[in-house]
Amino acid sequence: MSPLELVDGRFDKLATELRASRPAAPDGLRNRVEELGRVEPEPRREWGFRLPPRRVAFALVAMAILGSFIAAGVTGVNGSEPHRDAAGGPVAGKTQAPESAQGLAKKPAGVPYQRRLDKDSLAPQTARLQRYDATLRLRVKDVDALSNATKRAMNLTRALGGYVASVEYSTRSGRRGGATLVLRVPIVNVQTALAELTSLGTILRQQTAILDVTRRAERESRQLDKLEAELAQIEAELAAGSVPTERRLQLERQAVADRLALKTLKAKRARLVRSARLARIVLTLTTPAEQGAASPGRFNNTLDDAGAVLTRELEILLYALVVLGPLLAIGGVAIAVGKAQRRRSDRRLLERT
Amino acid sequence: MKAKASAEGFAEAAKRHLDDVHAFLVYLTGDRAVAEDLTAETFARALERWHRYDPRRAGARTWLCQLARSTALDHFRAEDRRRRREGRYAVAELRESAEPVFGEGLSPALERGLAQLSAAEREVVALRIVLELDGEGAARVLGISTTACSTRLSRALAKLEKEVSAGVAA
Numbered sequence: 084m085s086p087l088e089l090v091d092g093r094f095d096k097l098a099t100e101l102r103a104s105r106p107a108a109p110d111g112l113r114n115r116v117e118e119l120g121r122v123e124p125e126p127r128r129e130w131g132f133r134l135p136p137r138r139v140a141f142a143l144v145a146m147a148i149l150g151s152f153i154a155a156g157v158t159g160v161n162g163s164e165p166h167r168d169a170a171g172g173p174v175a176g177k178t179q180a181p182e183s184a185q186g187l188a189k190k191p192a193g194v195p196y197q198r199r200l201d202k203d204s205l206a207p208q209t210a211r212l213q214r215y216d217a218t219l220r221l222r223v224k225d226v227d228a229l230s231n232a233t234k235r236a237m238n239l240t241r242a243l244g245g246y247v248a249s250v251e252y253s254t255r256s257g258r259r260g261g262a263t264l265v266l267r268v269p270i271v272n273v274q275t276a277l278a279e280l281t282s283l284g285t286i287l288r289q290q291t292a293i294l295d296v297t298r299r300a301e302r303e304s305r306q307l308d309k310l311e312a313e314l315a316q317i318e319a320e321l322a323a324g325s326v327p328t329e330r331r332l333q334l335e336r337q338a339v340a341d342r343l344a345l346k347t348l349k350a351k352r353a354r355l356v357r358s359a360r361l362a363r364i365v366l367t368l369t370t371p372a373e374q375g376a377a378s379p380g381r382f383n384n385t386l387d388d389a390g391a392v393l394t395r396e397l398e399i400l401l402y403a404l405v406v407l408g409p410l411l412a413i414g415g416v417a418i419a420v421g422k423a424q425r426r427r428s429d430r431r432l433l434e435r436t
Numbered sequence: 437m438k439a440k441a442s443a444e445g446f447a448e449a450a451k452r453h454l455d456d457v458h459a460f461l462v463y464l465t466g467d468r469a470v471a472e473d474l475t476a477e478t479f480a481r482a483l484e485r486w487h488r489y490d491p492r493r494a495g496a497r498t499w500l501c502q503l504a505r506s507t508a509l510d511h512f513r514a515e516d517r518r519r520r521r522e523g524r525y526a527v528a529e530l531r532e533s534a535e536p537v538f539g540e541g542l543s544p545a546l547e548r549g550l551a552q553l554s555a556a557e558r559e560v561v562a563l564r565i566v567l568e569l570d571g572e573g574a575a576r577v578l579g580i581s582t583t584a585c586s587t588r589l590s591r592a593l594a595k596l597e598k599e600v601s602a603g604v605a606a
Contacts, residue, residue, distance in 0.1 A: 094597065097600070101546070103541065104539030104541040104542040105455075105459045106462045106540070108454050111472075116450050120447030120450045120451065124486035426579055430556060432555075433509075436466075436515075
């Protein structure tokens with residue numbers, strides 16, 4: 084098919100004449116070019132892109148993705164040893180909360196968790212006012228053990244002079260289940276309570292926090308004393324009877340305000356003392372089915388670590404895109420605009436030539 | 437051995453496509469003398485850049501025509517600057533020559549008609565009609581889309597036919 088036929092058949096005669104009369108290169112030019120042909124050109128670059136650039140780009144992207152997966156896999160396999168605590172015992176994974184430094188970390192090797200909580204571990208000082216919060220996550224054998232452990236925890240709390248603030252108990256399919264208890268135990272008995280509670284199952288997680296509020300309580304006591312003294316002075320002055328009316332009104336208003344402040348401060352202090360008297364223990368009991376998810380095996384650890392590496396790589400890629408993206412886009416647009424301008428300029432030049 | 441093969445490749449390509457490149461440049465410049473010089477310069481550049489030529493991306497003829505166009509554009513730019521400087525149009529004067537430019541045996545009307553076309557119109561006529569490049573190859577040489585190339589060719593031929601008809605009637 085003639086190229087002209089692609090456009091319009093009307094121009095066939097014109098095309099035939101143009102083709103028949105096409106200019107041929109003169110001999111002088113032919114000789115000049117033949118001479119050039121005798122010169123040996125620079126060898127072709129074998130290292131250059133023999134593949135189309137698009138394919139090369141795809142191959143590079145594929146290699147980068149493959150490389151990132153391999154890196155993630157290698158890191159995952161290397162880091163997939165079951166996570167162990169200082170004593171070498173398996174624990175619940177990397178999300179384990181900071182444990183009692185004196186208790187768990189100093190646990191002698193080979194000692195079961197149930198027995199590791201000695202009396203010295205983060206014991207509250209009864210001479211001071213302290214808020215004591217503990218979180219315990221225990222694994223029990225099955226649903227029956229779950230029920231027994233829940234009952235024992237509640238009985239123990241009451242026996243130690245505390246109370247059960249809340250209980251959530253649930254089972255699924257009669258084989259898996261869990262319970263969450265919020266226990267308030269007198270601070271003097273918290274070590275006994277923790278020691279007993281940890282014997283209900285295998286520890287998966289333990290967290291303890293102590294906040295000393297003695298100074299705060301002392302500050303509030305001083306404020307209370309000051310207010311009471313001020314109020315007593317006002318009442319004495321009012322009782323004297325020789326106070327001018329204006330002064331009396333002022334004193335009465337002051338007395339009302341002081342009484343209100345005194346009441347609020349007393350309530351606040353009472354709450355503080357109460358919170359420092361009763362430790363708060365959140366006890367979570369789970370059966371092995373649920374615990375399985377919390378204590379991953381080597382394969383799961385591999386996946387977790389590989390996933391973490393991939394996530395990190397994605398973060399880096401995203402960061403690079405965010406930082407470099409606009410620059411690349413601006414550069415690309417500048418190149419495209421430059422090319423378009425050059426093309427337009429060439430076109431104009433050819434049109435007026 | 438590869439260098440030898442490369443040298444043969446260039447010599448062969450130069451021999452095979454010399455007339456095509458020359459014809460393209462004659463149409464593009466509308467001046468035989470300039471076209472000769474530019475043809476020689478094109479092949480000199482081709483020799484320098486032969487190692488960059490990738491036969492899988494384009495045929496040798498297309499690549500040489502691209503190079504020829506680039507060489508011609510450099511020439512036109514230089515001429516344009518010179519014209520601006522000197523304030524005269526040398527090419528326009530050359531076109532008044534009675535010597536046939538676009539080919540021996542062309543009717544005077546067609547010769548005049550081609551001279552009336554712009555270089556942009558003549559180059560597409562040269563590529564598609566005289567050199568019989570396909571739409572894709574011609575578009576590649578011109579750096580435009582195939583559709584734009586077809587449109588440009590259609591307009592150029594229509595204009596050429598109009599010019600020829602007007603010339604014959606006169």
